[in-house]
Amino acid sequence: YHLARNYMAARKFGLPIIPLPVSFEDAWWVPLRPLFSWVERLPFGLGSWYVYTEMGWPTVDGNRTVSRLGENFILCSPQSNVIVTCYPPGIDRILKNHKNWPQPGAQSQLFAFYGQNVSSTNGAEWQRHRKITASAFNEHSMHQVWNESIKRATDLDLAGENARTLCRIRSTFDVLAMEVLAVVGFGQDTALTTVPPGHRESLMQSLGFILRHVLLTVIFNGLKAPDFLLPGVLRRLKVSVAEFRLYMEELILRQMQLSRKEKSQSRATSLLEAMVNANEAEKQPLQTPTARPSYLTESELYGNLFVFNLAGFETTASTMTFALAFLAAHPDVQEWLVEEVDRYYSTSRDRNYAAIYPQLVRCLAFMYETLRLASPAPLLVRSPIVSDELPIATSSDSTMLTVNPGTFVGIHSYGAHLSPRWGVDAQKFNPKRFVSTSEAGGENVVVPETAAYLPWMFGPRVCPGKKFSQVEFVAIIAQTLSGYRVEVLRSDGESDDTARARLMRALDDKYFNVSAHLKRPEVAGVQFVQRNT
Numbered sequence: 001y002h003l004a005r006n007y008m009a010a011r012k013f014g015l016p017i018i019p020l021p022v023s024f025e026d027a028w029w030v031p032l033r034p035l036f037s038w039v040e041r042l043p044f045g046l047g048s049w050y051v052y053t054e055m056g057w058p059t060v061d062g063n064r065t066v067s068r069l070g071e072n073f074i075l076c077s078p079q080s081n082v083i084v085t086c087y088p089p090g091i092d093r094i095l096k097n098h099k100n101w102p103q104p105g106a107q108s109q110l111f112a113f114y115g116q117n118v119s120s121t122n123g124a125e126w127q128r129h130r131k132i133t134a135s136a137f138n139e140h141s142m143h144q145v146w147n148e149s150i151k152r153a154t155d156l157d158l159a160g161e162n163a164r165t166l167c168r169i170r171s172t173f174d175v176l177a178m179e180v181l182a183v184v185g186f187g188q189d190t191a192l193t194t195v196p197p198g199h200r201e202s203l204m205q206s207l208g209f210i211l212r213h214v215l216l217t218v219i220f221n222g223l224k225a226p227d228f229l230l231p232g233v234l235r236r237l238k239v240s241v242a243e244f245r246l247y248m249e250e251l252i253l254r255q256m257q258l259s260r261k262e263k264s265q266s267r268a269t270s271l272l273e274a275m276v277n278a279n280e281a282e283k284q285p286l287q288t289p290t291a292r293p294s295y296l297t298e299s300e301l302y303g304n305l306f307v308f309n310l311a312g313f314e315t316t317a318s319t320m321t322f323a324l325a326f327l328a329a330h331p332d333v334q335e336w337l338v339e340e341v342d343r344y345y346s347t348s349r350d351r352n353y354a355a356i357y358p359q360l361v362r363c364l365a366f367m368y369e370t371l372r373l374a375s376p377a378p379l380l381v382r383s384p385i386v387s388d389e390l391p392i393a394t395s396s397d398s399t400m401l402t403v404n405p406g407t408f409v410g411i412h413s414y415g416a417h418l419s420p421r422w423g424v425d426a427q428k429f430n431p432k433r434f435v436s437t438s439e440a441g442g443e444n445v446v447v448p449e450t451a452a453y454l455p456w457m458f459g460p461r462v463c464p465g466k467k468f469s470q471v472e473f474v475a476i477i478a479q480t481l482s483g484y485r486v487e488v489l490r491s492d493g494e495s496d497d498t499a500r501a502r503l504m505r506a507l508d509d510k511y512f513n514v515s516a517h518l519k520r521p522e523v524a525g526v527q528f529v530q531r532n533t
């Protein structure tokens with residue numbers, strides 16, 4: 001009945017409709033979905049709906065559905081209608097008017113199980129969270145990101161462990177990105193992969209397990225059942241959630257002690273310090289909320305700490321994994337990058353951030369292109385508070401669609417990123433598309449005007465870690481390429497071409513879970529070859 005009702009409503013939009021028996025919004029479907037993967041193999045396309053029933057389906061689908069149905073279509077399920085769009089003027093309209101187009105409830109609460117935070121809130125609440133946390137992302141911390149990333153990349157034993165599967169590349173950069181975040185964001189320089197006294201899991205183990213099972217965490221976190229009644233995965237999840245909370249408690253306690261000791265010294269405020277200070281402000285008596293707009297409650301402190309922990313390393317590690325694989329598969333691009341790295345980075349004595357980072361335009365363009373093809377954020381769902389006119393493209397022309405509150409719009413980043421608007425080579429890896437050269441020969445990163453590009457989103461709610469991730473990525477790439485050539489890992493007797501084709505197939509086979517992951521990262525890899533040998 002609900003499906004029929006929604007289908008009738010969807011028809012009024014005059015867009016192609018994909019009917020679905022279930023939706024990624026159905027909580028009960030989440031744990032059951034893997035059991036139904038056989039549906040996809042049914043004849044006559046009977047199971048073609050299956051791919052759309054997980055939240056990050058564009059990671060798997062790429063722009064296949066867009067090529068078939070156009071830049072706007074509707075996913076119609078018993079739960080709701082989702083108008084999918086990758087039409088640049090439509091995306092612009094939503095992201096630039098974020099106040100009227102918040103994330104709908106269920107999606108926004110996905111990462112709020114430790115408390116409300118900058119990503120789970122909207123309106124004035126969001127502004128409060130954002131002001132406190134974004135203040136720490138200043139040029140001083142970018143210096144730190146640069147130095148720390150170079151140091152950590154130098155410490156990777158690429159000469160010793162020179163052959164790494166993509167699985168190993170991912171775990172290497174999971175840890176590296178987390179280390180950089182821990183030092184710069186939280187002032188913490190401790191081992192993240194060992195289990196310290198008083199703990200049952202390492203920090204990476206507990207965070208990794210929560211993120212792998214994030215939807216189960218959302219659904220079952222509040223469950224008060226005794227352990228012996230829980231299946232193994234939920235028992236382990238309980239441990240990981242408690243363990244990660246303990247890590248956050250220790251971090252906050254250490255920061256409070258440090259703040260007391262260093263009160264008189266003037267130095268830049270770290271992200272953690274800004275959050276702890278805001279929590280201290282909340283505890284001050286006799287202040288009305290209007291008198292202290294900069295405050296975080298205890299649970300909001302934990303909520304934000306968790307969200308920065310996950311947002312700050314997953315996305316970067318995902319990007320690094322795809323980037324190194326693309327690099328290995330495209331030696332010509334690598335040569336082009338090495339030219340820049342040798343000119344500005346390898347020859348510099350002090351590797352000063354302010355002098356060198358702005359010169360590494362090609363390295364940044366390389367990040368842009370990696371994120372165009374392998375975005376960690378495939379579908380951003382929004383819903384208007386008051387009715388709004390959404391520009392859409394139909395098969396014959398462009399027009400406006402009235403979208404009422406309660407209707408969801410899904411911004412399809414893969415559709416936007418792989419659109420023919422990027423040119424005939426839209427499906428190909430080509431970082432040069434992001435570089436413009438001035439008459440004097442200077443190079444700059446530019447996004448082609450006709451296309452929509454939103455790996456970090458844009459508008460007022462753009463990712464606050466955008467520059468953090470750019471500086472980190474460029475530093476790691478420059479440091480790596482200054483010492484190594486990155487090649488495709490070949491099996492015994494395998495030709496270069498066969499190995500490259502195998503690598504590219506592995507890269508095509510991806511799925512979404514918090515960020516982009518490879519389904520079979522163990523079947524291909526890269527090799528680091530020292531450049532001066």
Ligand code: HEM
Pocket residue numbers: 118119120130181185307308311312313315316319371376377380454455456457461462463464465466468469
């Ligand atoms: C390649 C790296 C990164 C990419 C592609 C990326 C992408 C994104 C995207 C698309 C969003 C919007 C999500 C949504 O609204 O649903 C977002 C939000 C966010 N990102 Fe990033 N991010 C990256 C790195 C980082 C880093 C390094 C940090 C922190 C150190 C960070 C912190 C955040 C936070 C806190 C939000 C929520 C902001 C808000 O809602 O106001 N991100 N990011």
